[in-house]
Amino acid sequence: MPEGDTVFLAGHRMHEALAGKTLLRGQLRHPRLAALDLTGLDVLGVRTYGKHMFTRFSDGNSLRSHFRMDGSWHLYRPGERWRRPAHQARAVFEVDDRQAIGFALHDLEFLPTADEDRLISHLGPDLLASDFDAAEAVQRLTADPSRAIGLALLDQRVMAGVGNLYRAEVCFLLRVLPTAPVSSVDASRAVALSRKLLQANQWRPEQSTTGDLRVQHYVFERTGKPCLRCRTRVRSDEIDGRFVYFCPKCQSD
Structure with missing residues (x-):
């Protein structure tokens, strides 16, 4: 997507x-x-x-x-x-x-x-807008503390621009499972990471969250492959009908 x-x-x-x-x-x-x-x-x-x-x-x-x-x-x-x-x-x-x-x-x-x-009035702040309102994004992200962070990140009413790729990578960089509740996550860092990753790729057609186009992603679509940090095999599961990817060792509740 x-x-x-x-x-x-x-x-x-x-x-x-x-x-x-x-x-x-x-x-x-x-x-x-x-x-x-x-x-x-x-x-x-x-x-x-x-x-x-x-x-x-x-x-x-x-x-x-x-x-x-x-x-x-x-x-x-x-x-x-x-x-x-x-x-x-x-x-x-x-x-x-x-x-x-x-x-x-x-x-x-x-x-x-x-x-x-x-x-588009129902959407959250656009992550790539020059006037991006981080405080508004944090407020929207934390509005439901019990919600899974993996669902909240994908909700365009929270922040506009995150898809399945960045959801997986942000959760990995936060070292939390996509099923972890928002209340257990540093919301300000989640917003900052989301914006940072999109900005890093906004001018190039090939997306990389690792900084290396040879191995472009930490966990996204890497099911069964070794985690780039700990070598544990990356796993995938479904949340609300969509695949999520995670390292069971690096990410935990």
């Missing part, structure tokens, strides 16, 4: 490629939006918040896209072959020197730009 840093980088690249240009083709291949033709509109810019991306147009509207589990935006030169099947394309934007193709974007919404903030 794409994390907040993935969406941030995609949004930045989209903004660089499209902002200030006129759509020569603007198709939305989504059941609810297929009748809309955005051809001829100018792209004013692209904004991201957590895992949400807003592409703004000159008619006063925005397209909100959420990557969910398998969505992505790709940029191509005219005539370049797409790297995903055409039947997965849900948005096709073309300007004079670029194509922006949104693949597997199941969650698309066309709305007035003025309504963007209302749509």
Whole structure:
């Protein structure tokens, strides 16, 4: 599942490629939006918040896209072959020197730009925002002290941007199991680590929490492999239908 840093980088690249240009083709291949033709509109810019991306147009509207589990935006030169099947394309934007193709974007919404903030008002502070409010994030994280830290970190109403990868890695760095209650965790450190890891990866497509692209993660998707700290085999389990990864020796209740 794409994390907040993935969406941030995609949004930045989209903004660089499209902002200030006129759509020569603007198709939305989504059941609810297929009748809309955005051809001829100018792209004013692209904004991201957590895992949400807003592409703004000159008619006063925005397209909100959420990557969910398998969505992505790709940029191509005219005539370049797409790297995903055409039947997965849900948005096709073309300007004079670029194509922006949104693949597997199941969650698309066309709305007035003025309504963007209302749509995301339930979300916690954006971890990659320049004005990130750490105190607000800590307050939201500790609102339910008995809740499992692994569930709280993934809740976008607490902080916007953490996905399954960073949940696993933050818990490892905190040396707590994902099932540990929030009350047993240093909440300020959990927030700081979440922001630090996303910031470390916001400008690169390959995510690393270890600082080494050869072994990119401490525990995420490393089930059965030796822990990088103690060599105990990493384990995985499910919480609320999602896999979590942990070292049974380094992390404890």
